[in-house]
Amino acid sequence: MPKDNSIKSVLIIGSGPIIIGQACEFDYAGSQSIRSLKEEGIEVTLINSNPATIMTDPSLADHIYLKPLTTKSIVEILKKHPNIDAVLPTMGGQTALNLCIEADDKGIWNDFNIEMIGVNIDAINVTEDREQFRNLMNEIGIGQAPSTTATSFLKGKGIAQEYGFPLVIRPSFTLGGYGASIVYNEEDFDDLLSRGLEASPIHEVLIDKALLGWKEYELELLRDKNDNVVIICAIENMDPMGIHTGDSITVAPAMTLSDFTYQRMRDMAIHMMRSIGDFAGGCNVQFAVSPDEKEDIIAIEINPRVSRSSALASKATGYPIAKVATKLAIGYNLTELENQITKTTSALFEPTLDYVIVKIPRWNFDKFEGSDRTLGLQMKSVGEVMGIGRSFQEALHKATQSLEIKRNGLGADGKGYKDYNQIIDKLTNPSWDRVFAIYDAIQVGMPLSRIHEITKIDLWFLKQYEELHALEKEISTYTLDTLQRDLLLEAKQKGYGDRQIAHMLGCLESEVYTKRKELNINRVYKLVDTCAAEFKAETPYYYSTFENDSIQNGNTIVENESIVTDKKKIIVLGSGPNRIGQGIEFDYCCVHGILAAKECGYETIMINCNPETVSTDFDTADKLYFEPVFWEHIYDIIQHEKPEGVIVQLGGQTALKLAEKFAQYGIKVIGTSFEALDLAEDRGRFSELLESLDIPFPQFGTATTA
Missing domain, CATH: 3.40.50.20 (Rossmann fold)
Incomplete structure (x- = not known):
């Protein structure tokens, strides 16, 4: 049609x-x-x-x-x-x-x-009204947790007496899990029930039995007017049920789901989408899966709109969900639309990933002293980052390096927790740093079975952590001179940064960089192409990795899919994850910087790690490197592309902090120079400038110690 x-x-x-x-x-x-x-x-x-x-x-x-x-x-x-x-x-x-x-x-x-x-009123009502949704799921035979809706305080009290604790309270027609909570005991129930009822614009909550320890998954779907449905991406939450998906570490493709259960989940998601209304557009469906061998599936919710997960799925696969959903809304069929990446396959062609992505949320609890930092069903993160790698371990490291919280990745930076009781507390009460506390727990000798018992995180993920720690221990027994090439290559393939390896070896980051260059261990760039290289990709959207050498006709070859042109190039550094004080306005600036450089005839290159942004759309810049805004990654891209210069002033403090490094390495900063940036950012120097220009200013003093 x-x-x-x-x-x-x-x-x-x-x-x-x-x-x-x-x-x-x-x-x-x-x-x-x-x-x-x-x-x-x-x-x-x-x-x-x-x-x-x-x-x-x-x-x-x-x-x-x-x-x-x-x-x-x-x-x-x-x-x-x-x-x-x-x-x-x-x-x-x-x-x-x-x-x-x-x-x-x-x-x-x-x-x-x-x-x-794009949607109809019936679909909105049935998915947002908890009672209607529960009744529909019962009608179409989709499993749910035992649940009942309450529209009054007294009815809610009666439901709690019937089900017992722990319970989950989910208000209707709210976003980000606003007003939602897990209630572990009767003493907390009255306050949390009142809060949930007040949060809902129709004064309604769903109260269900808490499925603590169950695994959580999301599927992103698109449907056209001919009732064709395509599943764009399956996303697995590393954190089990009980933490809002926006606050969970998520992974694509799903890592611990059997194919049989995945196929059942696909069928259920398609059945749910077709049942909620007759419309063409997109949906996000969330499921819980029991952690035992039965892998029972229950539906959590379905959203008939694009969501944060839709943006993540788009960047994870290269499939522009919002763009295609809009085309479907005005009458096109999936078979009539081309895949924007390959330009040869149709939009009905489901993406295939030959890499792994890991999303980690970014929190700003430090801005709210005294706030409750424990994660639950109400979302608290203000942004997120995404890492892409050939393995879960590499993608996890790249995501942690992208967070800009003064950590160099998992472990190997001397900043982990050492106290056993503190680590137990961090595992028991999930907060912003549990992703690091798991590594610390392994480092102090805690068995994986104990970590799993506390966190309910699948043992597959915990074993990935254990392998990383074992590698760190092994490398720490060497010096820079005695470290073997195979071991250094393995560390790089698993995502360890040069800084982390330097920490293990007791040397400088620059020495590790020099060593791997001598050993010909170089970062290569691979395409995000939606089809696992089955078809040629037309859109230059890249991530980095390290590959083993292959021998062809007696020559050593490492395939690099990022082809450097002879055009003059400009790199624009993005602003990384959203946070309080540095948000969407810098993405706006970066996009306009890209457009302006294009108008001037330059090939434009974007480096950023935030999957929510327009700057990381596959067709904003001439080339997109979805990489951490982290020195090592940026320097390797600069060495590869050899641009005329780098624009840092559009990416907020994230990019500005790298200006000094660029000056030290002789890399041209386009626009405001490092010297001018430093003069403006250094409070002491700026005040001295005002004094020399005889411009009135408040009396000042500078302190470098407490």
Whole structure:
């Protein structure tokens, strides 16, 4: 079925301000969606209240309204643009869906003869209303945890007496798990029930038996009007049930799921998507799987919209979910759309990964002294990073190196916990640093069985940690001079940074770098191509790894898929994970920096590790390196590409902190020089400058010790 030619003008609803649970992934989705519609000659009107976004840039939508996301604003826009035919609410998160429901309840869509595309009201209601969702799952035979909805405090108390503890409370129509909690004992129940009821706009919560220790999975699906369904990505949470998926370390493809259970899960997800409503678009489905041999599956929830996981799945696979979902919403079939990466296969072709991705959330608890740092069902992270590697271990290391929390990766930096009781506490009460505490537990001799007993993390993941620790111990018995090539190569293949290896050997990072260059251990770059190299990829989207040498016709060959051109190049450094004080506004700057450099005739190269962003879209820069904004990775890319220079001033403090290194290594910083940056950033030097220029300033002194 070709596109619906009756749709000539579409209203897109944005997600509003950045809040925990709803961040710049919706700017990424909205930007893709606008471009997707514009390609079809469709007029686009956008309403969003967040000015620090790419989607509100004048160059994208035809009409942009920076207005409050209210039904009053919607009516004003529809009166001003009577030619609008349809509304697309699935790119604006929970905010857009809730606004869409409110507008429907008030009859606004009917009054203005507006068609809803990408989803329908029935699908929104059945997935967001816990009672409707529970009843539907029972009707179609999809398993759920024993659960009952409560619309009053007294009813909730009765449910708790019936089920016993521990229990889970999940409010209806909320985002980021707002108001959700696990209740372990009766003393806490009253307060948490009241909080859940207040969090729900319809004063409703679902109370179910807690499935503590069960494994959690997500599937990303797309469906067209011919009822074709494609599954883009299967994501496994390393953390078990009980931690919001936005706060979990996640892995793709799924690592510990049997193929038989995966096929059952696929069938269940497709059945669920077809049952919630007759619409063309995307869905995110979440499941829990029992950790025993039975691998029983139950449904947790389904979201009929793009989500944070959709952005992650898009970057993990190279498949532009928001873009394709928009095409489906205006009538196209999956078979009619081409794969944007290969340009030869159709969008019905399911992505295949020959690498592993690991996502780690980024928290900012240090900004909120006294806040509860324990992770649970209510999301607390403010951003995330993604690492891509040939193995789980390599991807995990790259993700930890991307976090910018003054850690060089897992272990081998002297910053781990040493106290046994403290480690037990860190494992028992999951927080931002449990990913490191697991390594520390192995380092102090804690058996994997004990770590599994406390955390319920699958033993497969824990054994990966154990292998890393064993390698660190082995390397630590050598010196730089005696370290063998095979062992150094293995360390690099498993993701250890030069700094970490230097820590193990008791030498300098630069000495390790020199050593591996002498031994011809070099980083190579591989394509993210959606098809595991079955077809040629047209889009230059790369990650790095280290490979074993192969012999062809007597020559030693290591395949590098990143072909260097003879064009003049500019590298733009991204801002890494979102955090308080450094967010979406820097991604906006990076994207415009890329566009400006393109206009000047340069080949543009983006380096970033944040999967939520527009800057890491596969077609923003001429080349994308999805790598940590971490010195070693950046320097190797510079050595490979040999750019005219690097732009650091658009990526916030993340990029600025690297300017001194660039100056030391003779790498040209484009724009503001390191000297000028240092003068502005160093409080003491800046105050001295003001004094020399006779500009009034407060009295100052500088301190370097406490």
